[in-house]
Amino acid sequence: MVALHATQAEPAAVELTDVVKRFHAITAVDGVSIRVEHGTVVTWLGPSGCGKTTTLRLLAGLEQPTSGRVLVWGVDPARVSARERSTSMIFQEYALFPHLNVEDNVAFGLKVRGVGREQRHRRARELLDLLGLGGFERRMPRELSGGQRQRVAMARSLILEPKVLLLDEPLGALDAQVRRQLVDELRSLQRRLGLTFIYVTHDQAEAMALSDRVVVMNRGRVVQDGPPDVVYRHPRTSFVARFLGDCNIVDGVIRSIEGATAYVELGGFGTVCPEANGHCAVLGEPAPVKVALRPEDLRVVPEKDGRARALVLDHTFLGSEIRYQLDVSGLRVQAMTDHDVVHEARTWVGLQWRDEQLSIVEDDLPDVSATI
Amino acid sequence: MRRITPRVSLGSGLLAFLGLYLGFVYIPMVMVAVSAFNHNRLSALPWRGFTLEWFANIPVEPGLLDALRNSLLVGIAVAFTATTLGSLAAYGLRRREFRGQGAILAFLASPIAVPWVLLGLGFLLFFNAVGVPPGLLAVWIAHTTFAAPLAFMIIRPSVNALAANLEEAASDLGASSRQTLMDVILPLLAPALAAAVLLTFTLSLDEFIMAWFVCSFDYTLPVRIWSSLKQGVSPSISAISLIMLCFSMGTLVVALAVYRRRTV
């Protein structure tokens, strides 16, 4: 998509230009161009098979692009030996050496570079202390919990002082609570060390919690690229909208456009989309569109107070919130509200929303008839 | 689970049967041991006193030490070649799939199921046709052909269990191919390799019939024992048989212990 141009003289930490990677008949990466500045956390987010891991492996120098250019700190990682690269990779499931204890695992990179025993073990212990694993030096990987293994893998990479850390679904095998804790730890670690993190995951919660920038990928292409809140609040396509969380996507018709604002008719009532996401330029008027709104942005209010009238079909109590299934002039939507008042099924309610929270999305999923 | 395991009375009966069965399994070995220590030249029983003379006689028996030496030489050579061939193949094929894989793997595994008489005969004819002289070289070839698939099958599961990531991780951390091999792969494969070496060695040491067909006058130990056997019970044979028994059983136990220590 659109590459962000920086004006500094320093090379970007990572720069991919029109990168394509094919494996026999499969195109894993299909024309990706990205530029990442140093010190940021960028997450490649997408479903399995979208090309995010392949892209990461291209950055690690483990694969060579079929065409296009891959640069890390101005250097093609596949062309130089591992020791000359600025990257270090944390593999899926960590790939800790099962026959080495924690300290030897961490010191491995220094050992193969010929660093003396005393020195490398001292450095290893320092790093383990830094990551809260002091005292674990003699343990074997199989004796560690998932979270501990992840930290050992981090230590093993960080000891080599890379400028760019590549993380391949590092929290995949852990349960939710450990994951949340580790996300915070990773974030603070990154801030402290000032490294560039390139993070790959299919979990949108991780992506949004951790990153400065989210790159959403599907089928080898970058679909949207921006800060987490922008990508979440204003998805460009229905794929992005759905991937990042529950989302209402309804069919509507554009009646008129003024500047960047579109006036859209949705099943009998009208609304305004102030941020038309650049669609206006391509669409004629009137034209069918899809409009997206997050359930938590759709408020359920008493009927007389609403901008639109809806019939409650069902509600589910979720603890801190209630999820409603509603029918609005034949459109089915979801809303999430707090549980002050519970509206029973088959009652009429009103809906409120803020226009700025609506997005017009491109339809890139095969079946996008209604909401989830 | 009371209703699915046998009643107590039947259960004890079965356990007694198992005990008897194990006794049955060990009888021949016990006899060999008894006759090796029995001061009775003609037969294993009756017991005429404890003696070590048969063991002392071993160096004196014609051809016995030579046969032992031959067996050890061939055994070591076989262990080396079989394990090398097997581990190379296992490593090369790791985690990969290819057309006709089922057939090729079945082919590789088949020597283990083929009667040794047939193998021996086949080798005899083949060597004659090709011009390999009978002797230790022929035995080495025959045994390796039989042992290499075994080594392959012992090592293969370990190789396949090596996470693909491990080699990439080592490489990403800066290890050269050689360093990866020495510091990561070999240590992880060491138990399986050791087990393969031990097992192929004892297999070769114990193998009789193929060796008999192709060794001509360079007797291996089992072949030498065979010629003594034809003359009836001989306590010296019992003595050396007992030594071989203990050695083989011991090697099996060691190989198992080593194999169980593996991490892949």
Next chain:
Amino acid sequence: MRRERRFGVGTWVAFLPLLGWQVVFYAVPFGVLALASFWQLEGNRLIPAWTLDNYARVFSKSFYFDAWIESLWLTIALVATVSVIGYAVAYTIVFCVPPRWQPVVLLAMVAPFWTNYLIRAYGWSMVLGGAGPVNSVLQALGLISQPMQLLYTPLATRIGLTHFLSVVMALFVYARMVSIDRRLLEAAADLGASRWQAFREVVLPLTVTALKTALAVVIVWGFADYVTPAVLGGQNPRVFAQLVVDSIQRNANWTLGASFAAMMVLSILFFSALTSRIPAPRSQDLA
């Protein structure tokens, strides 16, 4: 994303030595063996002159046929005894031995066989001999007045081979039996089956494939083992395997031996095919 598994040059280089070795030293000799049965012997050399003489001779003498029959009886006897004993042993270990001890028992059972089978046969020859423990015990018990001829009889061969093959059967059946879901047996018990019925209707059908595999091994050994019959069974009657070996070792009649070998292979294949037709567990039609 699953990466393509590539099969490149490096793979072949590592794999070729083993494959090449096996082809040259295993596949080719077998080919030669098969062909030799159709060729002739001139002096001491094998010459590729096609003939069916060897097979004609195999079928000509009744005493060859007798040897084949002897092997057949041996195999049948082995199939019967080994199946029963093997199952009994496996069942006992799976259901009567605590799980912690099962590997120990199995190892104890297997260890004696990781040795020279010649020595084992030798051991048996001492056990069954005139002055051996069997005869001594029988005489001590007053059951017989003078030593019985046990050695150099077909019975001795059967004992020797049962010794080894029962362990093989027990191992195969054990491996399959131990992984039977206990809940199946609990369900059977809950539905009113007695322990014997549960065994017959649940355990047996589920272990049939292991039985068949082990039987294939039994058949191979029944027809192809030379050492045990030679050491324990004596010269009269001889088994087929002995014919094969004698024609080679004593008479250097390789082509005849090759024909015998071919017959042996065919017999093994034939009987293996028979056993593989033991039906797999299937429910009967409810008429």
